[in-house]
Amino acid sequence: MTIYRSHVLVCGGTPCVLKGARTLKDLLLKEIERYQLSDEIRVVETGCLGPCDDGPVLIVYPEGAMYSKLKPTDILKIVEHHLLKGRIVEELVFRERKSSAGALQGSAVPLEQEKYLSLQKRVVLRNCGRINPDSIDEYIANNGYLALGQAVTTLTSDQVVKIVADSKLQGRGGAGFPTGLKWSFTAKTTSDQKYIICNADEGEPGTFKDRLIMEGDPHGIIEGMAIAGYAVGASQGIIYIRGEYGLSIERMKNAIKQATDYGLLGKKILGTEFNFEIDVRSGAGAYVCGEETALIESLEGNRGEPRVKPPFPGIAGLWGKPTIVNNVETLANIAPIILNGPEWFRSIGTENCPGTKVFTMLGDINNQGLVEVPMGITLREIVYEVGGGIPGGRGFKMAQTGGTSGGCLPSEFLDMPMDYDTLSKVGSALGSGAMLIIDDTHCIVDVLKSFMKFFCHESCGKCTPCREGTTRLYEIVLALSEGTATDTEIQLLKELSGAMQLSALCGLGQSAPNSLLTCLNFFADEFQAHLNGQCPSGICKNLTIESEAV
Amino acid sequence: MTVTSCNIQKPNLGEVIEKYKEFPGSLLDLLHEVQEIDGYLSRDVMQQIAEGLGISESKVYGVATFYSLFKTAPTGQFIIRICESAPCHIRGAQEVLEAIEETLGIKPGETTLDGKFTLEFTSCLGLCGVAPAIMINDQVYGNLTSDRVKEVLLNF
Numbered sequence: 120m121t122i123y124r125s126h127v128l129v130c131g132g133t134p135c136v137l138k139g140a141r142t143l144k145d146l147l148l149k150e151i152e153r154y155q156l157s158d159e160i161r162v163v164e165t166g167c168l169g170p171c172d173d174g175p176v177l178i179v180y181p182e183g184a185m186y187s188k189l190k191p192t193d194i195l196k197i198v199e200h201h202l203l204k205g206r207i208v209e210e211l212v213f214r215e216r217k218s219s220a221g222a223l224q225g226s227a228v229p230l231e232q233e234k235y236l237s238l239q240k241r242v243v244l245r246n247c248g249r250i251n252p253d254s255i256d257e258y259i260a261n262n263g264y265l266a267l268g269q270a271v272t273t274l275t276s277d278q279v280v281k282i283v284a285d286s287k288l289q290g291r292g293g294a295g296f297p298t299g300l301k302w303s304f305t306a307k308t309t310s311d312q313k314y315i316i317c318n319a320d321e322g323e324p325g326t327f328k329d330r331l332i333m334e335g336d337p338h339g340i341i342e343g344m345a346i347a348g349y350a351v352g353a354s355q356g357i358i359y360i361r362g363e364y365g366l367s368i369e370r371m372k373n374a375i376k377q378a379t380d381y382g383l384l385g386k387k388i389l390g391t392e393f394n395f396e397i398d399v400r401s402g403a404g405a406y407v408c409g410e411e412t413a414l415i416e417s418l419e420g421n422r423g424e425p426r427v428k429p430p431f432p433g434i435a436g437l438w439g440k441p442t443i444v445n446n447v448e449t450l451a452n453i454a455p456i457i458l459n460g461p462e463w464f465r466s467i468g469t470e471n472c473p474g475t476k477v478f479t480m481l482g483d484i485n486n487q488g489l490v491e492v493p494m495g496i497t498l499r500e501i502v503y504e505v506g507g508g509i510p511g512g513r514g515f516k517m518a519q520t521g522g523t524s525g526g527c528l529p530s531e532f533l534d535m536p537m538d539y540d541t542l543s544k545v546g547s548a549l550g551s552g553a554m555l556i557i558d559d560t561h562c563i564v565d566v567l568k569s570f571m572k573f574f575c576h577e578s579c580g581k582c583t584p585c586r587e588g589t590t591r592l593y594e595i596v597l598a599l600s601e602g603t604a605t606d607t608e609i610q611l612l613k614e615l616s617g618a619m620q621l622s623a624l625c626g627l628g629q630s631a632p633n634s635l636l637t638c639l640n641f642f643a644d645e646f647q648a649h650l651n652g653q654c655p656s657g658i659c660k661n662l663t664i665e666s667e668a669v
Numbered sequence: 670m671t672v673t674s675c676n677i678q679k680p681n682l683g684e685v686i687e688k689y690k691e692f693p694g695s696l697l698d699l700l701h702e703v704q705e706i707d708g709y710l711s712r713d714v715m716q717q718i719a720e721g722l723g724i725s726e727s728k729v730y731g732v733a734t735f736y737s738l739f740k741t742a743p744t745g746q747f748i749i750r751i752c753e754s755a756p757c758h759i760r761g762a763q764e765v766l767e768a769i770e771e772t773l774g775i776k777p778g779e780t781t782l783d784g785k786f787t788l789e790f791t792s793c794l795g796l797c798g799v800a801p802a803i804m805i806n807d808q809v810y811g812n813l814t815s816d817r818v819k820e821v822l823l824n825f
Contacts, residue, residue, distance in 0.1 A: 133795075133796065133809065134796065134798040134799045134811060137796070137799055137809060137810065137811045137812070138799070138811075138812070171798030171799060172798060172799075174798075174799075321795055322792055322793060322795075323793065324754035324755055324756060324792065324793035324797075325754070325755065325756045325793065325797050326793070326795065326797075327795035327796065327797055327798060329795075330795045362701070362738050363738075363791075363794055363795070363804065364795065365807055400697075400698065401697075401698075401701070402697070402736070403697050403700070403701065403736030403737070403738040403739055404736050404737035404738035404739075404791070404792075405735060405736050405737065406792050417697060418694055419693070419694040420693070420694040420695060420696030420697060420732065421696075421728075421732065422731050422732055422735040423735060423736070424735075438693075438694075479797060479798070481756045481797040481798065481800065482755075482756055482759055482760070483759065487797070487798050487800075488798050489798070519755070523754065523755055523793075553756075553797075555755060555756055555759075557759060561759060566755060566758070566759065569753065569754070569755045569758040569759075570755055572753070573753075573754055573755070573792065576790070576792065577792060579735075
């Protein structure tokens with residue numbers, strides 16, 4: 120086995136690839152070859168390293184120097200100075216950005232002390248950006264499949280369910296339902312066939328965590344699914360990945376093949392009586408299929424329209440059999456919980472919502488990208504410390520938490536802890552973990568127009584409150600932006616929203632009005648201005664800009 | 670979309686139907702594969718699928734029209750999917766849309782006269798880290814501005 124003196128980890132996540140990471144990697148390999156360093160330096164393409172906005176990114180180990188915003192000429196410098204001569208190229212090293220100046224911070228701080236990284240706690244993303252996602256050996260070298268081995272050889276199914284329940288892990292897809300409880304319902308049922316479905320139909324606008332987890336550490340999901348299968352007595356797993364996620368589908372298929380070749384999936388896993396297989400299925404472009412019963416309908420070859428619950432899928436799901444539907448991030452938490460125990464997991468995050476959460480930070484924020492932080496971190500820490508603040512030092516107007524189906528929080532909520540419980544109390548949601556930061560140059564009505572248009576397009580049409588409601592909400596918001604709405608219509612918005620929350624069949628229709636209601640509550644002045652024919656931000660074209668006196 | 674492709678399509682269609690026939694619930698996978706043949710699902714093709722699988726035509730049509738990745742009418746050679754979700758919206762998707770409309774002379778839902786491009790909206794592509802983003806067939810493009818998207822289109 121060759122021992123390399125340096126490893127260069129090139130981010131191969133979709134955002135970096137779009138910015139030319141593959142070309143840089145080829146150039147890097149060519150340069151390494153040219154200096155005859157191929158026996159000393161190994162180049163690995165990994166999953167997402169996190170700071171997508173600063174891509175393409177690479178890290179050189181053992182120094183742990185992260186280089187960002189790379190151009191081909193930078194690669195020449197890194198090879199010549201760092202890899203050949205051993206001197207870190209300081210001017211190319213990733214630095215957190217300060218919001219006030221919007222410029223790069225100059226002083227040389229060791230990478231791990233950068234706020235962006237020091238506030239993070241990587242459980243789900245433990246391997247993302249550290250291993251080659253196409254190599255099962257690298258996953259195994261990082262304690263991969265050890266938890267599965269322990270579970271099937273030393274624990275009973277009931278014990279596994281109990282460990283997950285004791286950890287207080289909540290589903291990371293959006294609703295935050297306790298995972299252990301969900302598993303216990305299905306474990307108790309008797310059936311000739313049960314299913315484990317991994318919900319990878321990520322479609323919540325602003326969310327791309329599942330994509331990058333699948334691209335960065337596919338085996339972590341497979342291991343979590345197999346453990347879930349053992350816990351509830353299921354022998355068949357299915358990963359439902361949205362059709363648009365080409366690289367994720369490819370990586371998952373490859374990882375399943377490798378795990379099957381190694382006997383970690385298939386019949387008599389690790390010499391036990393436990394059998395488990397996984398299929399990859401892909402969606403065809405329908406946001407509503409992220410709802411678990413709609414997803415099951417889609418897997419049965421039907422229109423992806425949600426079912427009436429109960430019965431819940433845990434009792435009667437795919438083909439009427441007991442079915443567990445878990446999100447990608449939830450499943451990626453399972454192996455570490457089995458290995459380190461529920462107490463360890465509960466020591467992270469808050470008392471009622473333990474563990475970490477993967478957030479995608481986007482919109483008007485300096486460090487756009489993926490971060491994993493302990494549950495209960497405040498919005499202020501996310502925006503101003505991990506996120507590096509708002510570009511150009513502009514003011515914070517609001518954050519939409521939990522994707523387009525979440526609520527909007529103005530600046531007085533900056534110090535509120537981000538977890539499932541706290542956010543639902545103020546009419547928002549932690550949801551999928553998307554954090555859309557909006558600065559003070561934007562108009563609330565204009566932004567809402569985009570939110571409402573989305574639901575109008577994605578409503579499946581099965582139930583009336585959602586089908587009609589989403590369309591009417593959009594029409595009224597549109598009228599507001601054009602200056603043709605009246606007071607009555609504001610009242611109508613509130614009434615209609617309340618009706619939808621109470622009566623829509625699934626989470627789509629129930630949560631569609633969240634952003635609107637929170638905005639009506641927190642930005643009443645701005646709605647009033649639009650009723651008076653003025654758009655204070657000067658975004659809505661038909662309206663005048665409000666004078667300062669008003 | 671030409672007469673020749675129609676001629677070679679028939680045996681393939683039969684093979685695809687045969688391949689999935691025994692697998693319940695595989696209609697979406699089947700439609701994905703059939704759509705590869707000539708880019709959309711014609712009424713004739715949908716009728717043959719229904720017959721082959723022993724299900725009603727309305728069921729096939731219902732599924733085909735539910736999902737945005739399935740097409741029931743011919744499209745351009747390249748489908749441009751532009752994300753108009755909030756994260757792209759606030760990073761300037763409108764400007765990118767206008768640049769595409771201006772360059773190609775079509776609106777969302779339309780196809781260029783030469784049959785080369787179809788423009789349509791898509792829901793979030795999960796590329797918010799590099800917003801605003803578009804997809805052209807299977808290829809994704811991010812960090813777009815009106816100038817950059819014009820450059821991208823020139824390469825087709």
